[in-house]
Amino acid sequence: MTQAAPAPATQAVPGTQAVPATAAPVDAQTYAEIVQFYSHHMQLLDNAEAEEWADGFTEDGVFAQNVKPEPTRGRDTIAASMRRGVDRLKNRNVVRRHWLSMVVADQVDPGTVRTRYYAVVFETPVGGKASVYLSTTGADTLVREDGRWRIKYREINHDGA
């Protein structure tokens, strides 16, 4: 049974709203831009460039994960939190590689895209063997800002959590 999508409340947290039934897949150019955005974004993270990675969020961006009690709110807080994370990894002499794929992208309005994707993380200890560390799904609300894409809301769900 098809449900009529109610008009989303304007004060709702972005990303928690269902994509409007009218949302269509983005065009090829936008899709290619988003894939490139993600590739760069993940490379920055895995290169331990936490601040540059956090620049992929809007200033008021939100980062939620099902393994965390509360979302991280605001670009500066997100950057500081990830800085601690990548420094911990560095101290453990471990390299992680986030692979994002199976990207679905729907145009919500001309400057807003909702995505869903899978993310797999490979981990390699220095001198050791690579393994699959984690499998997750993700959902982002991306907005176009100053000619580039940024994450306004991100929700990551770890498989098996």
Add this chain to the structure above:
Amino acid sequence: MPDGGTRAAPYAGTAPVPYVDGALYGDIERFYARQVQLLGEGDLDRWAATFTEDAVFAQEAQAGRVWTGNAPSERRGRAAIVAAARGAVAARREAAAVRRYLIGMLRVEPAAGGSLRTTYRAVLLQTPKGGVPEVYLSTTGRDVLVRQDGAWRVRHRVNSHDNAPAAGPGATTATSATRTTPTTRTTRTTPTFRKDDDDG
């Protein structure tokens, strides 16, 4: 540059991220899809043509216990690159193991003279005959691609293994702002790699 204001960095301290045209990005994705499949199938005659005649292929891999062997860390010229790959493919056939090369997180940037600079992650899955697949290796690639005779070809490749110390979290793939020419990092390791890892 005229009308440069629109490219101003929107967030202090970081440069704007250019996206290449979607059609070009798709071309390069297809280039890599074909290139990895040719290598995976051991079709080295056609794989060779995905490199320029004067191509350079460098590896940054761990010296010592795991990767001991006798291959050089840098091969110059298509012939040397293919010769090394032939040895690797033959060794794998003998071991009845199959390798699949997966490339992801591909980044493409315009570079001098119509060339392209790419950075990407590459994972090798290996399956022994009748056995269970394993993640054999995780690496980072940095290429310079040039258009030659109507096809993209690799002119310069650096492949860094994640388990080598220099591939650590601090190693960067996206250093385009300062790299203007293809460079090979100084080899830090003794150039000794096991033969069947040459094509990593």
